Amino acid sequence: MRVATWNVNSVKQRVPRLLPWLDERQPDVVCLQETKLVDDAFLALLGAELAERGYEVALSGEVQWNGVAILSKVGLEDVVTGLDGAPGFPHQEARAVAATCGGIRVHSLYVPNGREPDSEHYQYKLAWLAKLNEVVAAGPADALVCGDMNIAPADADVFDPAAYVGQTHVTEPERAALASLLSLGLHDVVRDRWPDKRIFSYWDYRAGMFHQDLGMRIDLVLASTPVAGRVRAAWIDRQARKGTGPSDHAPVMVDLDEAPDGDIGPVVPPPSAKPGKRPRKLPQAKDS
Template sequence: MQETKMKNEVFPTSVFSELGYESAHFGQGQWNGVAIISRVGLENVIPNFAPTIEPDGEARIISATCGGVKVVSVYVPNGRALDNDHYTYKLEWMKKLKQHATKIAKPTEDLVIGGDFNIAPTDDDVWDITKFEGATHVSAPERKAFNSLCEWGLTDVYRDMHPEPKVFSWWDYRNGSFHKGEGMRIDFLLATKSLAKRVKSSEIDRNARKGEKPSDHVPVMITVEKK
């Protein structure tokens, strides 16, 4: 869960608890915020990056172990513009994310990193690449950072199971982008090979965008077979 936009003390822990879920939240008020919700246990919670990595000043990453699987929820910085300091921050953040993965797990262990990456790794992940000339989300350094993370030992589970192009997880609220099909795939569940082998299905719930006052993102889901 990403962009919760609330402090820890107001996160609705009791609501999830009544439904049988444990929850861990790392928030900072009206900005950012990430959470992990689990029905299979929730242990070893790490808000922010691993302790040996310089902490981020914003609430963008939380990790925990759920049912034997190490889970990381991320909200990668947007970047704003290629000449903006936030873009440099984004690239440094991605380097730290890879360091974080190496600190908490080995590529041979069960790990999934999921959330809003604010990166479209290929041209097939945007509706029209010509509309993104000189823009963030598709730049070569961003894609290199994403690929570097995957090369450590992670698989883009949805893409592996659904090779067809132009399937999106985000659409701008403006200009009827959803109905025009003008979206991007920037939300991912990246799993180590040992976990990816047990994935039975992976879906992007496009229908969630059709609801009343929906998010501009839709859920990305995987179903994993128990060991």
């Protein structure tokens, strides 16, 4: 079973990239984030195309912002939208959807950005993560927690730690919240597979960050121990970030039980240029 997670940064804008990617990579389960469409609009746009490809769809969307989805060829049961009891800002945003796919409880998540340390947005992010921890802890043993976590787990997951001083995504409370989630028995399968490699999943659109390979690894697949034991390949599909009209995120790919493309990675294809020098000012987008 191939599982992918991808922040598409507007599914409407990404249709010319999304459908050919589905045909090429043939994922069985896809977690999408930042769909930026209400559910009816999503289905009107893509429902028929996805059905033709054998996907059932679970959605949680809203107008213009946020939005998450799960596409599945291996069943879609017990769908739950949102996190029960999660904080709102001011309402409970469309940031979580879960379903059982092929016997695995799959969560598609778009964690709040946090914007600035110690801001109201930042406190909301930490409170939301605490609720996520409770939900996952109460769930079944076979689980995948996938999505744009908006946290770089360690300094190795940003191109230059000095560039992120005073920024969100790298603060100790955020990393502690992620560590608490991992302590439930989850495994960061990409990093576990490639412990010493330079791996990013997000590159800002501005300042040539992608071409210089100045990125962050904030899109994660976290697997419970039984599921992690089934991983045969784990990699970043950098090809989907190249070319015309890409998202600023690349898909994270995890193959369970068998690896159709072999044990490739960690980033496919690898960057063609050597890492660039750190910009004087980080062009960090608020919406990542």
